[in-house]
Amino acid sequence: VSGARAGEGGNPAPVERLIRAFVQMPGIGRRSAERMAMHVLRADAQEAAELLESIRDVRERVAPCSYCFNLTDSDPCRICADDARDRTLLMVVEQSRDLVNLEATGFFRGVYHVLGGAIDPLSGVQPDDLTIDGLMARLDDPARHCGGAAVREIIFGLNPTLEGDGTALYLGELLRKRNITVTRLARGIPSGSQLDFASPAVLADAIAGRHAMEGRT
Ligand SMILES: [Zn+2]
Numbered sequence: 001v002s003g004a005r006a007g008e009g010g011n012p013a014p015v016e017r018l019i020r021a022f023v024q025m026p027g028i029g030r031r032s033a034e035r036m037a038m039h040v041l042r043a044d045a046q047e048a049a050e051l052l053e054s055i056r057d058v059r060e061r062v063a064p065c066s067y068c069f070n071l072t073d074s075d076p077c078r079i080c081a082d083d084a085r086d087r088t089l090l091m092v093v094e095q096s097r098d099l100v101n102l103e104a105t106g107f108f109r110g111v112y113h114v115l116g117g118a119i120d121p122l123s124g125v126q127p128d129d130l131t132i133d134g135l136m137a138r139l140d141d142p143a144r145h146c147g148g149a150a151v152r153e154i155i156f157g158l159n160p161t162l163e164g165d166g167t168a169l170y171l172g173e174l175l176r177k178r179n180i181t182v183t184r185l186a187r188g189i190p191s192g193s194q195l196d197f198a199s200p201a202v203l204a205d206a207i208a209g210r211h212a213m214e215g216r217t
Contacts, residue, residue, distance in 0.1 A: 006159045011056060015041065020033075021123055042082065048207065065077035065079075068113050070112060081146070085109055088150065088153065089152065089153050091116065092115060093136065093157045094114075094115050094118050095116070105203045107203070107204040108160055115167070118164050130168070136174065152180065152181065153183060158184075168213070185210050
């Protein structure tokens with residue numbers, strides 16, 4: 001309407017800087033970044049202030065839960081603090097967003113442990129980079145586990161990828177000596193895809209159809 005055009009390279013430097021910041025975000029291409037920057041430019045002062053404040057807030061107030069490492073603005077997180085959850089049943093996931101997707105199924109009543117990724121030697125992600133020590137501490141010392149309960153079953157809610165499978169094998173080995181049932185989500189999820197993109201119905205089936213890890217009794 002104003003006749004201003006967002007030609008690449010023809011933007012004022014601050015606008016170009018904002019576009020580049022948006023391009024860093026996952027799934028955002030140049031075109032989308034330009035549209036987002038234009039939206040911010042046209043936003044009224046209150047909307048722009050709200051955006052700034054929410055970015056600052058998320059950085060300052062959100063941190064990993066000291067039990068499960070889920071990102072939370074209260075510690076322990078709402079799930080760990082919930083007495084109605086079955087704390088003897090622990091689902092291990094790679095990322096907080098996997099937990100969010102699993103929670104969306106409304107089907108799982110246990111608690112979680114967020115690893116912070118999967119073992120991926122090619123990308124330099126080693127076991128030490130994940131919250132595996134925290135997981136073992138929760139199993140070995142009930143005081144380090146929410147509600148002080150002993151864990152009876154661990155479900156691997158890991159992605160059906162090479163990295164997810166490798167991580168499950170590694171953890172399976174660590175858990176072998178402990179008296180805990182270890183299961184994996186059923187493969188309703190196509191191999192190689194991400195939990196991220198599975199629908200709540202597929203995830204609910206995967207939880208219901210979980211099975212013991214191979215080579216275990
Ligand atoms: Zn928690």
